[in-house]
Amino acid sequence: MEKFDILEAVAAPLPMANVDTDKIIPARFLKTIRRSGLGAHLFEDLRYQVDGKENPDFILNKPQYRNAKILIAGRNFGCGSSREHAPWALLDFGIKCLIAPSFADIFFNNCFKNGILPVTLTEIECKALMTDAESGSNARIIVDLKAQAISRPDGTVYTFEIDTFRKRCLLGGLDDIGLTLEHGVAITEYEAKSYADPWRPRIELI
């Protein structure tokens, strides 16, 4: 996983509430057995017309947002399925940070596993950033994870909350599994006790 520390980039505004994971990446593109390459289908049904041509009105198709690395979104972003293909598609497109008034739980969690920082700010702060983002490439936003701060083009700074553990993993680009396996003894001890529980039989498939 790539480290996340400071990101200065163009932010694209997507002022829609309840953007679900089927909108981010429709199910028909989940047939891949790889993590990469999904950026081409990010927001497929919004981004392309029925004839397959780009929809010129969609925000990420506009020249000033093609290199956006930040997305300012509406509330409950990422609701729906657990597909990690949603953060994979965002990352493959180049989005490294999402800012919204709220996120759906599983999607929020999946972002951290891929080095994407999802930031929750108040509705008012998100509206202000949305307005900034509408100025296109003239408005660069700075996301500083260590300081837990977001700087607007006019210099205003918003601070945000993040779990200590998640912050450490993002800053260091750390692998969760490696960290967990350092506690292998605790897992083995837990299992030794739990093997006797009649309510968790082992699976033997015939």
Add this chain to the structure above:
Amino acid sequence: MASTLFDKIWAAHVVDSMPDGTVMLYIDRHLVHEVTSPQAFDGLRLSGRSVRRVDATVAVADHNVPTENRAAGIAEPESALQVSTLERNVREFGVPYIPVTDWRQGIVHVIGPEQGFSLPGMTIVCGDSHTSTHGALGALAFGIGTSEVEHVLATQTLLQKPAKNMLVRVDGRLPAGCSAKDIILAIIGLIGTAGGTGHVIEYAGEAIRALDMAGRMTVCNMSIEAGARAGLIAPDDETFEYIRNRPHAPKGDALDHAIEYWRTLVSDGGAHYDKIVVLDVGALPPQVTWGTSPETVVPITGRVPDPADIQDDDKRAQAIRMLEYMDLTPGQPLAGTKIDVAFIGSCTNSRIEDLRAAAAVARGRRVASHVRAMIVPGSGLVKLQAEAEGLAKIFTDAGFEWREAGCSMCLGMNPDRLRPGERCASTSNRNFEGRQGPNGRTHLLSPAMAAAAAIRGALVDVREML
């Protein structure tokens, strides 16, 4: 201190805790399917790791599987590759696997409880948001992404922070013509698609206690549509009877001891809930969605809302977009809206009880000539049982297609899809844009309501047909 059911299951699975409150949570069951696991197995291979507990893991293919002519295999190359990749991975890592041609094959959330893999008190995960279904047994069951699938395969644990507790108490006796699906749609309509965010919902109350296990699974299944991390119901005698004699459930003395423990899995009096919602379903009409979010629920006796009446700017903008997508007009009655397709199936509503409810409406009637109607059982065993009970004959006599088990038209990953512009009465769980196929239009409703719509050729109040 008084604990909730969620608190008790959580506490029983804590392996280790970190200073910031993050917990290493032990996972008792890991259900694996073909869509969200290939990259996880790849990750194991890259780092030279193995599957820690193959005796706590079971795999099945369901999302990509065609629901007719099973012997012909999977025609679409990408779908075939995803299933063959799963088969290769389970062989290489020694994971128990139910093949596509096995009678026990089916939707992962149907076969988990059916086979007795899913049991009360367990932590159960799967790379699929509808894992909440298994909470019906009194388990803590939730969906995870592929990185976490890999994490569980490698460590049999997850790093988690405890969710908040939410109680949804459902009072009253459900009237004729209504089912568990109407209860959960009404709940989502009430609390919204983010109403449960950050919470685990415990469903309780007279109406929940009165539900059979299939009904409880329907309710817990759609917890995620209310944004909740999981949904669960305290196990009771109904649960224990359901579990008895399931192939992978404990037997004899072990079962007695297990039941003794399971009886402790109830929320204590005075336990704290961060949120409490109460609703009475004593006079509930059948429910149906009109938009492209599961919270857009109205009674079948109701009308499509007028965006002009919506105060919130975001919600109004969303409503306008939804009406356009769904090709509906403000104020239009839901009943009488013509449909093209009826789909009875999915992890929400494909169990034998669901098929019986649909068959009760279909018996002796004919599907409207312009409607394509499909029944897709949740597992091979549900299919066999429905055939033995004569339900399959009722359906085929009425003009329904009788198909093989799988996720089918719940999501557009297999050949069962809506064509652009088609309108579907569907027992599935999501009505998102394009969910059942690009530009398809979905109305979520119960199996009885879907069968009624298939016959009438339009959305209709099933109570007129009882």
